[in-house]
Amino acid sequence: MAEESWGRVADDGTVFVRTKDGERTVGQWPDANPEEALAFYTRRYDALAFEVDLLEKRVQAGTVSPDDARAAVKKVTSSITDAQAVGDLDGLLTRLEALTPLVAQQREKKKAERAAKVEEAREAKTKIATEAETIAAGTDWRHGVTRLRELLDEWKALPRLDKSSDDELWHRFSSARTTYTRHRKQHFAELSSKRDEAATVKERLAAEAETIATSTDWGPTSGRFRDLMRQWKAAGPAPREVDDKLWARFRSAQDTFFGARDAVQAEENVEQQANLQAKEALLVEIEAILPVNDAKAARDQLRGLLDRWDEIGKVPRDSMRSIDGRLRAVEQAVKSAEDEVWNNTNPEARARAEATVKQLQSLITDLEKQATKHESQGNARKAKEAREAIAARREWLTQAQNALSDFS
Incomplete structure (x- = not known):
């Protein structure tokens, strides 16, 4: 009979394993070498031990779920309980x-983690x-519609x-998604x-601009174009393709009018610059x-110089104030001189001055007579x-006589 600490082989080839509950039969190996028989059943034990080692590592590492781990422990325990193997079962x-x-x-721990994840999910969904x-x-x-799609993906x-x-x-x-979608459709319907x-x-404005x-x-036409432009901006956008075509018509009409106006004004500017030079030369004579x-x-x-002034014509707008100011200064000086002559020859004013002197x-x-009388009466006061x-x-009287002498 061959035996070791965890099992033995009887003479008839029966193989036993020793447990805390005593020996139990795990198999027979008739007509065989007892050492080989024990080695065979020991290898079976080694396989079970390897399975336990692996399960321990997986459980300790947390690579297997608790439910799977419990099932695996139960399964391996069942395998070991009735195992036909020799070893420290x-x-x-x-x-x-x-x-x-x-x-x-x-x-x-998993339960707590699941509860935490559920709570996180609750907060996230809220x-x-x-x-x-x-x-x-x-x-x-x-951007709202894009964000709602993102939120839906997050929810899923x-x-x-x-x-x-x-x-x-x-x-x-x-x-919320339904409400937003309804309002958005309504908005774009109104926008359309x-x-x-x-x-x-804008069709009406473009037609008038072309007219x-x-x-x-x-x-007046420049002012009307400004009015049309204000109305154009106030009208808001039309459908893109239509808006572009109408704007092209409106802009073309503007360019036609203002191009013609600018050409005429350019000619007028040349003429007005020449007029400015002529008036500046004439001002030299006027100021003399x-x-x-x-x-x-x-x-x-x-008077003669002003006739020549009027015949010259318009000057550039930005020069009008300067040359008109110089002309007005001369006119004012002449008028002041005329007023002075009039004041000095005014018969009514002379008569008033003479009356004042008299x-x-x-x-x-009269006062001299009164003074003489009071003196003769001894009334000194x-x-x-x-x-x-x-x-x-x-x-x-002296002042009045001087004023009278100014009249000639």
Whole structure:
């Protein structure tokens, strides 16, 4: 009989394994070498030990799910319990039993992780629903639709929650998408209607622009084109292809009119520059009238020069103020000289001056009589008052006589 610490081979070839519960038969190997028989069943044990080693490593490394680990432990335990092998089967079972609390611990950890992921998913889905509702309440028709698609992809990538919570959040999200889509379609329908209206308005504006494009009434027509442009901008966009064609017509009409106007103005500018040079030369003659010594002669000379001035014609707008200012200065000087002559020869003013002189002379005569009377009566106070009044009137008389002497 051959034997070792974990098993033996009986003389009849029966192979036994020793466990804590005693010996049990694992097989027979009649007419065979006992050592070979034990080696055969020991190799079976080694295979089981390898399986336990591998399972331990996978469980400890966490590369197998707790459910799969528990099933594997149960399966391997069952295999070892009835194994036809020779070796420390109890030791293998003990090692497997040691995995049970670890698997339970991992199960709880996985459960907590799943709960955390579910909570994260709940928060993420709540955030998605809230953002979708915000988009639905807004008017970002260009980027909103793209963002809602992105949110839908994010939703699909998240794990499901409990049915009640998941359905509630999905209803919020779905309703927001539906609301946004409805409002967006309504917006673009209104926009399309407005663009059609804009096309009608711009067709009318382009037609009018073409009608007045050949006008030579430069001022009013320029103003009308400005009005048409304001109306064009206020009309808003038409459908792109239509808008481009109408704008080409409108712009062409503008170019026709303003091109013709600019050509005429260019010719006028050449003429006006020549007029400016002529008026500047004439101003030298006009300013030579100053200073005015003879108002009548100055007026006669200025009148002839002004006739020549008017015959010259228009000058560039930016030069008008300068040369007109110089001309006005000469005209004002001549007028001032004429006013002075008139004031000095005005018969009414002379008569008023003469009357003032006579009135003061008469008043002084009366005051002298009063002063003499008061002096003869010995009334010094009243005599003094009369003499003071006479002195004041004499000063006034001197001024009045000087004013009268100015009249010739």
